[in-house]
Amino acid sequence: MTTIPIIEKILSANDRLAAENRAALDAARVFAINVIASPGAGKTSLIEQTLKALAGKLRIGVIDGDLATSIDADRAAAAGASQAVQINTGGDCHLDAVMVQQALPQLKLDDLDLLIIENVGNLVCPASFALGTHKTVLVASIPEGDDKPYKYPATYRGVEALVINKIDLLPYVPFRMEYFRQGVETLNPGLAAFPLSCRTGEGMPAWLDWLAGQRRK
Amino acid sequence: MHELAVTESILAITLKHTPPGQRVTAINVVIGQLSSIVDDSVQFYWDIASADTAAAGARLNFRRLPAELLCLSCGARFGLGMPAEDGFACPGCKSEVVKVVQGEEFYVEDIEVEG
Numbered sequence: 349m350t351t352i353p354i355i356e357k358i359l360s361a362n363d364r365l366a367a368e369n370r371a372a373l374d375a376a377r378v379f380a381i382n383v384i385a386s387p388g389a390g391k392t393s394l395i396e397q398t399l400k401a402l403a404g405k406l407r408i409g410v411i412d413g414d415l416a417t418s419i420d421a422d423r424a425a426a427a428g429a430s431q432a433v434q435i436n437t438g439g440d441c442h443l444d445a446v447m448v449q450q451a452l453p454q455l456k457l458d459d460l461d462l463l464i465i466e467n468v469g470n471l472v473c474p475a476s477f478a479l480g481t482h483k484t485v486l487v488a489s490i491p492e493g494d495d496k497p498y499k500y501p502a503t504y505r506g507v508e509a510l511v512i513n514k515i516d517l518l519p520y521v522p523f524r525m526e527y528f529r530q531g532v533e534t535l536n537p538g539l540a541a542f543p544l545s546c547r548t549g550e551g552m553p554a555w556l557d558w559l560a561g562q563r564r565k
Numbered sequence: 566m567h568e569l570a571v572t573e574s575i576l577a578i579t580l581k582h583t584p585p586g587q588r589v590t591a592i593n594v595v596i597g598q599l600s601s602i603v604d605d606s607v608q609f610y611w612d613i614a615s616a617d618t619a620a621a622g623a624r625l626n627f628r629r630l631p632a633e634l635l636c637l638s639c640g641a642r643f644g645l646g647m648p649a650e651d652g653f654a655c656p657g658c659k660s661e662v663v664k665v666v667q668g669e670e671f672y673v674e675d676i677e678v679e680g
Contacts, residue, residue, distance in 0.1 A: 349590065349677050349678070349679045350587075350677070350678050350679070351675050351676070351677050352582055352583075352584075352675055352676050352677075352678060353674070353675045354578065354582050354672075354673045354674065354675050354676060355672055355673070355674060355675075356578050356582075356672055356673050357671065357672045358571060358574050358575055358578065358594070358671050358672055358673060359571070359574060359671070360574075360578075361574055361577065362570075362574075441567055442567060444570065472567075473567040476567070476600065476671075498652070498653070501599050501632070501645070501665070501668075502599040502600060502669070505599070505665065505669070527652060530652055530653070530654075530661055531652060531653060533661075534634070534652075534653040534661065534663050534664065534665075535653075535665060537664065
């Protein structure tokens with residue numbers, strides 16, 4: 349018997365494809381974000397409100413991952429996306445770099461400034477699969493509870509921005525913001541965080557400024 | 566579903582490193598506590614995915630690495646309760662300035678082959 353040392357990351361194939369996606373986006377000068385969250389946190393609402401606010405200023409494309417329907421891509425198109433593509437994962441719990449690679453040719457990248465990829469609603473799997481986007485944005489929400497950083501540490505570690513949605517519900521839901529923020533800070537020090545409400549619009553300007561600022565970098 | 570992609574990736578890495586004519590008897594995989602993979606499911610898919618390959622019937626060994634935090638105030642290293650009911654504060658000095666130093670590993674460490 350012989351032992352062959354390897355030390356190879358198990359998702360390296362996905363990472364390679366993600367790097368190809370990134371190269372395609374960079375070549376077309378498109379800034380891309382991957383939006384992840386549990387179901388119902390408000391991914392689609394955030395994207396809708398972002399589109400409504402920025403549609404006149406930026407050309408924004410949306411790729412929507414969903415188990416089976418095109419409801420989210422339809423909402424994105426209605427809210428002002430210049431191009432919207434639906435990926436049905438057929439039951440898969442996350443998008444991966446292959447699916448995005450297959451969706452990109454359906455977009456005219458040269459006609460876009462910003463690409464928003466809405467991942468499947470799931471707090472576990474999307475964290476493991478890079479897509480090739482420039483930033484991953486996690487949408488948390490007040491009703492989910494303040495313990496989520498502690499329960500899903502890998503997800504909170506792997507993101508570059510955090511939206512805390514539904515702050516209009518803070519008076520009605522027990523949510524210890526300090527406890528929540530301490531968990532986030534330990535896992536991901538200095539993470540940009542945007543408490544906001546997609547429903548009332550409170551806090552949206554800071555998020556929109558961050559997004560527009562990132563695109564210029 | 567996630568575990569199927571993982572299983573196929575382990576198989577691809579294994580076969581890439583298997584010398585021609587050799588048979589794989591064991592694969593040693595390292596999984597950090599923070600990398601949310603269920604090893605039972607991987608084992609389940611493995612038997613199907615590896616059939617008719619040089620790795621058919623190979624034993625999958627998983628070495629679990631616990632998550633470990635380092636206290637930046639007093640230097641203590643400590644484990645991470647999951648979920649951490651009391652937060653991530655250092656059990657020694659109660660400082661909340663801590664960082665994750667272990668637990669995100671997810672790789673094939675080595676394989677065992679025979680002729």
